[in-house]
């Protein structure tokens with residue numbers, strides 16, 4: 385028997401909704417920040433991204449059977465409430481992890497060029513070694529680097545990987561990358577993990593990058609350090625009170641972006657596709673076609689590189705963080721309410737960005753080939 389069509393309510397910013405859900409449901413879309421209980425009184429399925437707070441009040445007393453978030457982070461979802469209400473739930477673990485890794489690599493390679501250093505001279509510390517932090521560590525290792533890793537939950541569970549304490553990582557790293565989820569409870573909460581005390585452990589001259597969640601860093605404490613010493617290079621993709629950006633802090637940030645580290649088209653469509661899979665499993669619908677079916681062909685698929693070509697050439701072609709930095713800065717002179725709207729608009733109208741693996745680089749040198757492959761590009765030796 386064919387199941388009846390589902391009534392699906394979704395965030396209007398979820399790509400490929402029609403392609404992935406039209407065969408099984410009637411889809412109604414709304415702005416993610418404004419989905420209300422009354423929008424859900426006749427809904428079987430709710431599909432969100434990170435800006436919809438999914439609480440018991442939102443979904444109770446509706447026919448809701450399944451909630452999905454096309455994101456990695458789940459701090460906007462009251463999972464316990466969904467469980468208590470008997471509503472199925474899925475996120476999209478790892479969907480845009482490669483995009484975040486490529487954001488980090490591009491930012492670091494741009495800073496290396498500006499500040500005339502090589503990543504090989506630096507100690508890189510990764511806080512939170514899951515899908516994003518773990519893949520970042522793998523790519524750095526492939527490049528010949530040995531990142532320091534801090535992840536107490538994994539450290540308690542696992543043997544084999546070598547972890548260091550947060551204090552050791554902060555004191556020993558030249559470059560610190562934060563990739564934890566946002567948690568307020570449990571043994572290792574991450575809210576304000578970097579606060580007045582812990583921020584003091586970071587050495588002058590270090591690079592601090594956060595592409596996890598804004599409140600993992602106490603932004604007033606960070607602002608105080610920068611106002612006092614102005615001795616860090618900051619890369620912030622996430623902010624403590626999004627969509628509001630603290631302009632005083634942004635003034636000290638070298639690369640400031642509007643929570644778009646994970647915004648590759650590949651990552652976003654992968655997230656939607658993973659939800660269709662999860663929904664199929666949960667409610668007994670047919671699975672989608674393979675992911676490739678829903679991904680458009682990339683505009684730039686092949687590039688021939690000269691032996692001496694700067695690595696920034698292909699990196700910047702696929703992702704230039706300063707484009708996003710400039711766009712965000714243009715909004716920072718606005719009044720708070722308008723700035724917040726502009727932040728959401730930058731994300732809603734985000735240009736197409738493809739992952740490194742969509743581009744084949746044609747090179748003649750095996751050394752160059754290995755390096756570019758380690759960064760995540762496809763490589764063909766001519």
Ligand SMILES: NC(=O)C1=CN([C@@H]2O[C@H](COP(=O)(O)OP(=O)(O)OC[C@H]3O[C@@H](n4cnc5c(N)ncnc54)[C@H](O)[C@@H]3O)[C@@H](O)[C@H]2O)C=CC1
Pocket residue numbers: 456457458477478480481484511512513514515516517518534535536537538563564565566572573574577595596597621622643644645646647
């Ligand atoms: N800026 C952006 O566009 C994006 C941001 N994110 C954020 O990045 C976070 C991480 O993503 P994934 O790596 O995919 O998640 P994940 O769940 O695979 O990994 C998170 C890791 O952090 C570790 N962790 C938890 N508490 C910790 C603590 N106190 N100290 C150190 N490590 C701790 C966990 O044990 C886990 O290994 C997401 O939860 C999300 O909030 C994810 C995608 C895009």
Ligand SMILES: O=C(O)C(=O)[C@H](O)COP(=O)(O)O
Pocket residue numbers: 397433434435454455456457458480643645646647731
């Ligand atoms: O996947 C996550 O977690 C993220 O942070 C997303 O990239 C956030 O994107 P939106 O859901 O806010 O569009």
